Amino acid sequence: MAQDSPGLPAAPAPAAARAQCPYCGVGCGLELKPPDNLAPVPGEAAPDGQWTARGDRHHPSSLGQVCVKGATVGETLHHNRLTTPLWRACTDQPFTPISWERAFSLLVQRIQATLATRGPQALAIYGSGQMLCEDYYLANKLLKGFLGSNNFDSNSRLCMSSAVAGYQRSLGSDGPPCCYDDLDLADLVLLIGTNTAECHPVLFQRLLKRKRKQPDGLRLVVVDPRATATSDAADLHLAIRPGSDLALLCGLGHLLLERGGVGHAFVAAHTEGFDELETLWRAWDCERAAAVCGIAAADLRQLAEWWLGAAGVLSLWSMGVNQSREGTATVAGICNLHLASGQIGKPGAGPFSLTGQPNAMGGREVGGLAQLLPGYRAVADPEHRAELERQWGLGPGSIAPQPGLAAWQQIEAMECGELDLWWVAATNPLVSLPSLDRVRAAVARCPLVVLSEPYAGTETEAVAHLVLPAAQWSEKDGVMVNSERRVTLCCAFRQPPGEARPDWAIFAELGRRLGFTEQFSYGSAAEVYTEFVALTAGRVCDSSGLSHALLAEHGPQQWPFPAGTAPGGGQARLYGGVESFPGAPPGHRFPSPSGKARLWADPPLGLAEPPDDSYPLVLTVGRVLGHWHTMTRTGHVARVSKAYPEPLLEVHPEDAARAALADGVLARVCSRRGAITAKVQISERIRAGTVFLPMHWGAAQGELACEANKLMHELGCPISRQPELKGAAVTLAPVS
Numbered sequence: 094m095a096q097d098s099p100g101l102p103a104a105p106a107p108a109a110a111r112a113q114c115p116y117c118g119v120g121c122g123l124e125l126k127p128p129d130n131l132a133p134v135p136g137e138a139a140p141d142g143q144w145t146a147r148g149d150r151h152h153p154s155s156l157g158q159v160c161v162k163g164a165t166v167g168e169t170l171h172h173n174r175l176t177t178p179l180w181r182a183c184t185d186q187p188f189t190p191i192s193w194e195r196a197f198s199l200l201v202q203r204i205q206a207t208l209a210t211r212g213p214q215a216l217a218i219y220g221s222g223q224m225l226c227e228d229y230y231l232a233n234k235l236l237k238g239f240l241g242s243n244n245f246d247s248n249s250r251l252c253m254s255s256a257v258a259g260y261q262r263s264l265g266s267d268g269p270p271c272c273y274d275d276l277d278l279a280d281l282v283l284l285i286g287t288n289t290a291e292c293h294p295v296l297f298q299r300l301l302k303r304k305r306k307q308p309d310g311l312r313l314v315v316v317d318p319r320a321t322a323t324s325d326a327a328d329l330h331l332a333i334r335p336g337s338d339l340a341l342l343c344g345l346g347h348l349l350l351e352r353g354g355v356g357h358a359f360v361a362a363h364t365e366g367f368d369e370l371e372t373l374w375r376a377w378d379c380e381r382a383a384a385v386c387g388i389a390a391a392d393l394r395q396l397a398e399w400w401l402g403a404a405g406v407l408s409l410w411s412m413g414v415n416q417s418r419e420g421t422a423t424v425a426g427i428c429n430l431h432l433a434s435g436q437i438g439k440p441g442a443g444p445f446s447l448t449g450q451p452n453a454m455g456g457r458e459v460g461g462l463a464q465l466l467p468g469y470r471a472v473a474d475p476e477h478r479a480e481l482e483r484q485w486g487l488g489p490g491s492i493a494p495q496p497g498l499a500a501w502q503q504i505e506a507m508e509c510g511e512l513d514l515w516w517v518a519a520t521n522p523l524v525s526l527p528s529l530d531r532v533r534a535a536v537a538r539c540p541l542v543v544l545s546e547p548y549a550g551t552e553t554e555a556v557a558h559l560v561l562p563a564a565q566w567s568e569k570d571g572v573m574v575n576s577e578r579r580v581t582l583c584c585a586f587r588q589p590p591g592e593a594r595p596d597w598a599i600f601a602e603l604g605r606r607l608g609f610t611e612q613f614s615y616g617s618a619a620e621v622y623t624e625f626v627a628l629t630a631g632r633v634c635d636s637s638g639l640s641h642a643l644l645a646e647h648g649p650q651q652w653p654f655p656a657g658t659a660p661g662g663g664q665a666r667l668y669g670g671v672e673s674f675p676g677a678p679p680g681h682r683f684p685s686p687s688g689k690a691r692l693w694a695d696p697p698l699g700l701a702e703p704p705d706d707s708y709p710l711v712l713t714v715g716r717v718l719g720h721w722h723t724m725t726r727t728g729h730v731a732r733v734s735k736a737y738p739e740p741l742l743e744v745h746p747e748d749a750a751r752a753a754l755a756d757g758v759l760a761r762v763c764s765r766r767g768a769i770t771a772k773v774q775i776s777e778r779i780r781a782g783t784v785f786l787p788m789h790w791g792a793a794q795g796e797l798a799c800e801a802n803k804l805m806h807e808l809g810c811p812i813s814r815q816p817e818l819k820g821a822a823v824t825l826a827p828v829s
């Protein structure tokens with residue numbers, strides 16, 4: 094947008110910018126005020142000083158609410174930024190600043206050499222749910238379409254991939270069927286494997302508000318081995334053994350069967366596989382399930398009673414479910430209960446996966462996992478590949494038929510010397526991947542590690558050869574999609590520092606320089622988005638009626654939003670009745686080949702690395718309210734650092750006594766993969782036998798570093814390939 098065009102009256106300067114919060118998947122609306130109330134001028138240099146954020150009352154997902162992270166995001170945008178590309182031939186040398194020209198010619202030369210000698214399979218990109226849709230889409234288009242390698246995966250592999258696989262297997266497609274209004278309508282909310290109070294705070298406040306108004310109208314049940322701020326507000330807290338969720342769900346199914354809680358008409362009309370599921374549930378009587386979970390049978394009965402009595406049951410889940418070697422089966426276990434009791438496709442009910450990152454949802458739509466293509470399509474499906482090849486103007490067979498390397502497979506490929514290029518964008522894997530020592534050794538074998546990143550000095554920078562300064566949220570235009578399928582346009586309202594560039598523009602430029610001039614010539618992010626949404630037409634995630642212009646004029650919109658939909662006319666819920674999703678053939682309630690949902694009878698397996706005599710405790714790793722992941726942003730917010738000055742190891746008094754550890758001392762925590770030291774916090778709030786560490790403090794935090802993921806293992810769900818980041822066997826000892 095130009096400033097004042099000559100001859101036209103000056104447009105009134107907008108008082109503030111609006112955007113989706115760039116942290117969690119709740120996707121709150123933010124209103125951003127410029128320093129000293131200077132009006133933001135798109136395309137103009139940012140005035141010095143700090144932008145301030147507050148809740149946007151016009152955003153339908155959050156209605157003006159924010160948490161501490163969203164409220165302090167303005168404090169994170171200036172410090173410590175990368176301003177020019179950096180290069181070094183070996184990781185033991187210091188970086189030298191180079192021009193973009195040189196950075197691109199290096200990339201082009203190395204990619205072409207790899208294509209000529211080893212083929213496209215030696216190229217891999219590891220992206221993130223923090224990329225905007227446009228960034229994400231172009232990286233996929235380039236690698237999967239034009240370079241012929243499906244090795245684009247993202248940190249959503251560590252985050253949402255079990256939910257994706259679970260929804261696909263149970264309902265026929267990815268895509269959560271619920272919306273946030275369901276929080277106001279459910280009678281029972283089951284919070285399983287989610288610390289909603291700290292990780293999706295604004296949704297939790299919504300539940301609390303309702304609970305205060307209708308103490309008996311809403312039951313909250315929390316399933317978590319720890320007592321958390323979430324369980325503090327619950328009517329019932331089931332402190333299960335880590336990894337026993339599926340047993341709990343089977344026990345609940347048993348009680349529903351016994352007590353007439355199965356909706357046989359719905360099951361017969363809309364599902365397949367009930368007989369097998371019934372056999373499984375019959376085998377898991379309440380006592381057996383309670384014993385495996387380590388809880389009182391009466392508590393499980395109480396949950397069943399509330400489920401049976403509720404008009405609407407909503408299940409919310411997050412990483413306690415997804416990050417498991419049986420993550421997909423557990424998601425199916427949740428869907429099973431909703432399908433069997435008819436608790437889906439109506440207000441206040443359904444299996445609702447809470448997305449972690451701000452654009453985790455959009456990432457799935459653009460095909461941001463190694464087995465996916467844009468528009469909820471699958472690499473393995475020949476028709477889907479052909480559709481994309483036609484749309485992208487590629488010859489038949491250009492897209493490789495095999496799914497690419499998932500996150501951990503990329504590490505294994507580097508371990509075997511099979512990757513020439515590993516490009517990391519918008520994630521910090523040298524903190525967030527499991528088995529960090531093995532990751533470090535594997536990456537050291539890759540001859541070219543590229544990192545696109547806004548901030549200097551991250552753990553991943555330490556292993557990179559080429560660092561590209563990325564423009565981040567607030568400095569680039571693009572779209573994000575939150576947990577309730579709501580799409581928000583985030584416009585640039587500041588200038589990127591130095592020579593930093595938006596990720597999408599970097600991939601587009603590289604595409605052109607690799608010879609795909611026409612297919613990667615975009616004048617703006619809006620053009621990229623228009624191309625992407627056209628690919629969603631007729632798919633469950635149909636967004637073909639959306640554009641930057643429509644979102645700018647009418648604000649955030651929910652998909653499905655097929656072409657021709659009026660603003661505000663997106664669909665709040667999926668699968669509410671016949672023809673309840675875009676492209677539904679007559680009579681199909683669910684987007685599976687038969688039109689029916691599928692019930693799965695996966696027997697519970699428990700942890701991949703259960704505790705034993707040598708490593709008797711289970712370490713689980715998660716989050717605190719104030720910090721975001723690897724602290725590149727929240728680590729610089731004074732208020733947050735003051736509230737969370739250091740990482741603490743939560744230990745139950747019995748386990749502390751056994752290991753001769755007092756409160757506040759340093760403990761040595763060992764697993765089969767490594768050892769770290771951490772300060773002990775003795776707490777009755779964690780289940781005996783389980784210890785907890787936050788994930789946030791990586792090696793770059795210096796003296797405060799507490800690299801939890803040195804201890805974790807990579808074994809994961811065989812279907813979703815999501816590692817079990819919530820459970821590793823460890824032992825504790827005092828530091829001598």
Ligand SMILES: Nc1nc2c(c(=O)[nH]1)N[C@H]1C(S)=C(S)[C@@H](COP(=O)(O)OP(=O)(O)OC[C@H]3O[C@@H](n4cnc5c(=O)[nH]c(N)nc54)[C@H](O)[C@@H]3O)O[C@H]1N2
Nearest residue numbers: 286287288292335336411412413449450715716718721722
């Ligand atoms: N403050 C903050 N908020 C965030 C983020 C952040 O970094 N900081 N990150 C965002 C992202 S990307 C994500 S994915 C989400 C994650 O959101 P959550 O999943 O809610 O967060 P976690 O702390 O990883 O794990 C949740 C809970 O799972 C429990 N748990 C561990 N093992 C088990 C188990 O076997 N079964 C069950 N039922 N529970 C178990 C843990 O004790 C923990 O309390 O948060 C998002 N929001």
Ligand SMILES: Nc1nc2c(c(=O)[nH]1)N[C@H]1C(S)=C(S)[C@@H](COP(=O)(O)OP(=O)(O)OC[C@H]3O[C@@H](n4cnc5c(=O)[nH]c(N)nc54)[C@H](O)[C@@H]3O)O[C@H]1N2
Nearest residue numbers: 251252519520521522525545546563565714722723725818
């Ligand atoms: N043990 C254990 N491990 C875990 C988890 C757990 O619960 N337990 N959780 C897992 C989950 S769910 C997740 S999502 C991951 C998160 O782990 P990561 O993705 O590694 O963590 P972040 O700190 O969010 O990393 C994002 C990086 O991108 C940069 N960035 C921000 N905006 C932009 C941008 O616009 N462009 C570019 N190029 N870069 C940008 C940030 O500065 C930061 O360095 O951790 C996973 N690891």
Ligand code: SF4
Nearest residue numbers: 114116117121160163
């Ligand atoms: S709840 Fe999530 S989206 Fe909302 S302000 Fe906090 S971090 Fe941002």
Ligand SMILES: [Mo]
Nearest residue numbers: 251252449450
């Ligand atoms: Mo995540």
